Amino acid sequence: MAAPRRKPAASADAQEMAGRQREISISEFFTKNRHLLGFDSPARALLTAIKEAVDNSLDACEEGGFAPVLYVEIRPDRPVNLGLELASLDESAKPGKNDPASGNGTSRDERYRIIVEDNGPGIVRAQIPRIFGKLLYGSKFHSLKQSRGQQGIGISAAGMYGQLTTGEPVTIYSCTGKGAPAHRIKLQMDMKKNEPRILTDEETIWEKDHGTRIEIMLTGSYKRGQHSVDNYLEQTAIANPHLHLTYKDPRGEIVVYPNATKDLPPAAIEIKPHPYGVELGILGRMLQDTKAHSLTEFLKDEFCRVGPKTAEQILETAGLPDRKNPSKMQMEDIQKLIDAIATTKIASPPTDCLSPIGEDLVMAGLKSGVTADFYTSVTRPASVYRGNPFQIEVGLAYGGQLPGDELAKVLRFANRVPLLYQASACAVHKAVLTSNWRGYGMQQSKGALPTGPLVILVHMASVWVPFTSESKEAVAHYPEIIKEIRLALQEAGRQLGSHIRRRAREKDALKKQSYIQKYIPHIGDALQSILAISDVERAEVVATLTDTLERSRKL
């Protein structure tokens, strides 16, 4: 046993250490770890806040059955004509720019008011404070159904970030239908308690019959390029052809993305968990919580794809009596049940809980955004990871205007939401890296993306997308998911390979043809002088040879 080495003053005993133990509130946790939520830089924070609000609006519209009509605005807090110039001036004038202590970036970045307004069903007054002012509160976490939001964190986190950087409250307008009053609520979050604090709450006049509008003042940085709000909104329009979107950027310029279709995507149905995904601890809790009075009833009620026969078979394998009271199950019985489930053949979960974009619309989306020679798309059949149904779609665009000497560009989507950050952490990236693109006629260095004029679009639709962090920017490396993405890439890749090979053959044939074509007149001349045929006959021979060549080329 080693003796204490330091002076007693420097080291701590168990009593002292106990005095320092404390509870950490969820909002303190996320304030300190704000990069987990996507707020680690002013540029990313601006994007994340808008993304969370747009996700919520689209989900609400679809759930309410309204074709979404959205308005998004980024309004500089200072006068518009000065705003952006000031921002860039500030950047260079910032003291300590080359100082190791710089990068606090709190006071000198630009302040923006972001506004997102929808025509959804609105939110009832009583729910507004907690939805926008409490982390871990929402309707989507406990339901298995494809939606953009899932954690109940995003929009309150955006408000929290605004409050943290500008001290300003969040403003929400909402109206739930004609005749119902419109509410305007300003609120802040109590960050120690993770509870909303209402500042003002009033009925107001709003020109909308129904919908929600949120305004957040925050410190951000508006930039163009790959990680920009502009790019995010453009890609959102690609993946949501039923969306009508109006966007006013900080310069006051307005872009409209009209809806390409009036049809809402098929409504995703909520499902129950599949037995294969359940774990001992979860099953134990479900058995405690169920209203069912027998095990058969429990299995049928609480899971999808379990009918009377499957339930009977599971219980027989487990050696458990049908009429056993679920809440009386002991740990070893639960283990038997789990083992029996694993050895019973149960149909895959239903897939009407998923709403993929579809091969046609993936292709149309790519065509609208990328100018290329060749397009293809693949929608895979639904598959399952940890009991959760999911479905992969891939689109490829090749050639044309795309740069030939750069790495391929990868566009990632999850439940129709574009993912712009953390590309290299994503299962999509890994699947692309580990696919053999040389087999499809592309160049690819070891450990790198393929090189060439290629855009790769990948969409994952699922009742529960396993993101690598709360900011929902990258899909976790579940083997089942990577496998499905690779299969979709292979299917699309083979079509790309055929195209590239066909192009190569055509180019080759064209070269040979032009070579022969060049000599046909000379052959005619030679024949004429050998066979002493007339000019007409020579012309005929040349025409016939040319025609034969044409036809052989077409074959």
Add this chain to the structure above:
Amino acid sequence: MAAPRRKPAASADAQEMAGRQREISISEFFTKNRHLLGFDSPARALLTAIKEAVDNSLDACEEGGFAPVLYVEIRPDRPVNLGLELASLDESAKPGKNDPASGNGTSRDERYRIIVEDNGPGIVRAQIPRIFGKLLYGSKFHSLKQSRGQQGIGISAAGMYGQLTTGEPVTIYSCTGKGAPAHRIKLQMDMKKNEPRILTDEETIWEKDHGTRIEIMLTGSYKRGQHSVDNYLEQTAIANPHLHLTYKDPRGEIVVYPNATKDLPPAAIEIKPHPYGVELGILGRMLQDTKAHSLTEFLKDEFCRVGPKTAEQILETAGLPDRKNPSKMQMEDIQKLIDAIATTKIASPPTDCLSPIGEDLVMAGLKSGVTADFYTSVTRPASVYRGNPFQIEVGLAYGGQLPGDELAKVLRFANRVPLLYQASACAVHKAVLTSNWRGYGMQQSKGALPTGPLVILVHMASVWVPFTSESKEAVAHYPEIIKEIRLALQEAGRQLGSHIRRRAREKDALKKQSYIQKYIPHIGDALQSILAISDVERAEVVATLTDTLERSRKL
């Protein structure tokens, strides 16, 4: 305004939607998002659980001033001689292995009891339940000091995962010193309330004077290779030369990593936040919570590097009176304060809160783990991101037994903890990728790691490492951090480049020398026949020429 499209039954109005809104408990959240905590596969879960326990033990020993002596065991739940064979059999015999619904992996993976025991200061009885049975509870979250743990999540999450997969409670032994009773406590977590539930609590006989032992039964998968527990423990020993570690693997084989030094690393000192890192919202809360009665006092008490002069300067710039009561500050005054801080020159935070490994020990660690021709290491001066001090260290090993045609291997450490997963999401990876290795004589494809016989070790020490997720496997892409890593890589890379160039020159010189050497006798012969010198003189000429060549080579 678009009219509802679907049958009313399918779409929801605001009232229905409100009925579905619910609070999400932090333990429910992490159960469903368990990949965020590092429990997404049985192999990773086993590693993560051990890692969390070892991190805590090392922190506790160092804080208590004890040179750490740790015991780690992975004990198969079934008889040892059958354990691993069974595991591999199970793997192939698992039904539905090629079924889309497989991968639930709950019942058929192996069950292990993991045991981690230390000689630290122990934990007082009253704190044990919450430290091991409540997420977001701990002593390190609120303090700015380099430590392995920081979130107050890890070890309770490991216990929660064990409970989830096996239903078994966590067992903790702890004793706080000679004469104090040893406690043995078994507990579970109430996952809806995020509170510990004590099953048994007794005083017991333990042969240790002080220390803590934790036992968790969990479903896991024991594997060798890059992501293995074995590899993690080996790398831990490299980065912690003061650690004496005994490890018993599931086969019962025992490996001992003796401590290379008896000296504990210099104790990291807790610091106060630096003014450059503070944000409006945080500053507002600090002003509310402070015990200081004037602004000068507040600035001096709550921040590091602020003395009377700096405080005066800040307040003068802000135009705020010294004697203003901190708790009476309005939002616009707080903004003025923030602005004044940003324009005031304030010294960088102290760096005695950091405990880097040191250039010598980084080099020694690399030499102990990697057989190569050339080693170098660099410890950068401390730097700052978002007000948090951090320090980067880099070690390179090149040549020797390392494979020449593979991508370089990158070993990542944060606060002396090896990071094995999510390499591509890490700031370290990005810094390595974006460094120009061709400049140092290595091969490198676009967008890829360098290729060649190279191992790159990177260590980040910080009072707060910004991980990309709660599982603490990858460092977030803060520009200041990436910049420092790149600078360290450049410094080490230049030394590598000199080595590679010197090697190339030497090889070249050797080639020329052997070439000349071959002709020296012929020159001697030629001289003899031209000048008609004696055999002795010829031998002398040859010897002189050889000697000259030797000397020129040494130069």
